Amino acid sequence: MIADAAAEAFRKEYGAEPAGLWAAPGRVNLIGEHTDYNEGFVLPFALPQRTVAAVGPAPAGEWTVCSTFEDGAVSFGRTEPGGVTGWAAYVAGVVWALHDAGHEVPGARIAIASEVPLGSGLSSSAALESSVLTALVDLGGLDLPVERRPAVAQRAENVYVGAPTGILDQSASIRCQEGRALFLDCRSYEVEQVPFDLAAEGLAILVINSNAPHQHVDGEYGARRKSCEEGARLLGVPALRDISGDGLDDALARIDDEVVRRRVRHIVTEDDRVLETVELLRAGRTRDIGPLLTASHVSMRDDFEITVEQVDLAVDTALAEGAYGARMTGGGFGGCVLALIDADRAEAVTAAVEQAYAQAGFTAPTAWTVTAGPGATRL
Numbered sequence: 001m002i003a004d005a006a007a008e009a010f011r012k013e014y015g016a017e018p019a020g021l022w023a024a025p026g027r028v029n030l031i032g033e034h035t036d037y038n039e040g041f042v043l044p045f046a047l048p049q050r051t052v053a054a055v056g057p058a059p060a061g062e063w064t065v066c067s068t069f070e071d072g073a074v075s076f077g078r079t080e081p082g083g084v085t086g087w088a089a090y091v092a093g094v095v096w097a098l099h100d101a102g103h104e105v106p107g108a109r110i111a112i113a114s115e116v117p118l119g120s121g122l123s124s125s126a127a128l129e130s131s132v133l134t135a136l137v138d139l140g141g142l143d144l145p146v147e148r149r150p151a152v153a154q155r156a157e158n159v160y161v162g163a164p165t166g167i168l169d170q171s172a173s174i175r176c177q178e179g180r181a182l183f184l185d186c187r188s189y190e191v192e193q194v195p196f197d198l199a200a201e202g203l204a205i206l207v208i209n210s211n212a213p214h215q216h217v218d219g220e221y222g223a224r225r226k227s228c229e230e231g232a233r234l235l236g237v238p239a240l241r242d243i244s245g246d247g248l249d250d251a252l253a254r255i256d257d258e259v260v261r262r263r264v265r266h267i268v269t270e271d272d273r274v275l276e277t278v279e280l281l282r283a284g285r286t287r288d289i290g291p292l293l294t295a296s297h298v299s300m301r302d303d304f305e306i307t308v309e310q311v312d313l314a315v316d317t318a319l320a321e322g323a324y325g326a327r328m329t330g331g332g333f334g335g336c337v338l339a340l341i342d343a344d345r346a347e348a349v350t351a352a353v354e355q356a357y358a359q360a361g362f363t364a365p366t367a368w369t370v371t372a373g374p375g376a377t378r379l
Contacts, residue, residue, distance in 0.1 A: 036166025093160030291326025306332025
């Protein structure tokens with residue numbers, strides 16, 4: 001078990017037992033891509049795969065972190081953004097963001113183990129941040145309500161690490177519930193736990209890791225965000241969330257830049273797709289969300305231009321094998337695809353995608369079915 005691996009790593013590095021184990025999940029975003037930093041709507045659910053932090057006390061102002069996926073430990077005191085680099089920056093960033101929010105963060109020794117695939121678009125970074133944040137809040141008895149924690153974790157990633165992500169990932173990792181999808185308004189931070197019990201309907205979500213590397217800290221993600229901000233500026237609104245689907249044509253007619261026009265169209269139509277998906281799930285019509293998932297992928301491919309050949313091939317193959325809908329999930333430029341399928345079709349769809357990848361000369365994909373799991377918690 002991943003919890004045992006974290007505890008053993010703690011014992012090996014620090015020669016003691018941890019004070020406790022804290023876990024936070026990766027996430028799949030069912031629909032609502034790049035809408036979060038446009039103050040729109042998203043609908044993620046938590047994966048069963050988790051990152052576990054084994055944590056024990058240390059002297060005030062001292063933090064050390066090790067992991068099962070990197071050799072050696074990293075020690076640091078209070079640092080400013082950029083003071084710690086590499087994977088440990090996500091941990092140092094959480095410490096910094098908690099301090100910056102006015103909390104007295106306890107010194108800690110931390111050991112990390114994770115079963116969330118790295119670089120796959122399933123938000124391994126948010127799982128790491130959220131497990132450490134939850135541990136430090138508990139260890140220090142900090143007064144930080146659950147609904148305010150995602151913003152602190154997001155600040156760690158945005159400011160300390162330098163990745164311009166929205167609040168979707170941290171909200172999912174911290175606030176999701178088992179058997180539910182998290183309908184999040186990224187302006188008000190209001191949430192609704194929407195029923196998402198696939199097994200009861202004989203359905204499954206098949207996650208297909210394209211094994212095409214995925215990285216947020218690069219120019220492409222930031223460029224998309226800047227295009228959206230430029231679109232909002234040209235349209236005179238605080239964020240693209242404020243453009244309704246009914247007003248989209250008029251809005252696009254006011255934008256001369258074709259690239260900005262496409263980016264705006266994706267965000268506005270994607271927000272509408274999230275709202276339609278939520279209505280269908282509330283009504284228990286899960287199969288009927290399939291066309292919305294596929295339309296989301298087409299929009300990401302053609303208007304937002306964030307897919308790659310491997311991802312597009314997985315989507316097309318899953319649909320050809322009878323998936324109700326399929327789309328890339330995550331920030332783009334690699335990562336994973338999700339497909340809504342009948343539960344008994346998982347092996348057939350997986351085999352078809354594997355064959356298609358082999359014929360195209362791509363690195364073999366990996367695939368597995370997932371259910372909606374719980375958010376961050378002490379084990």
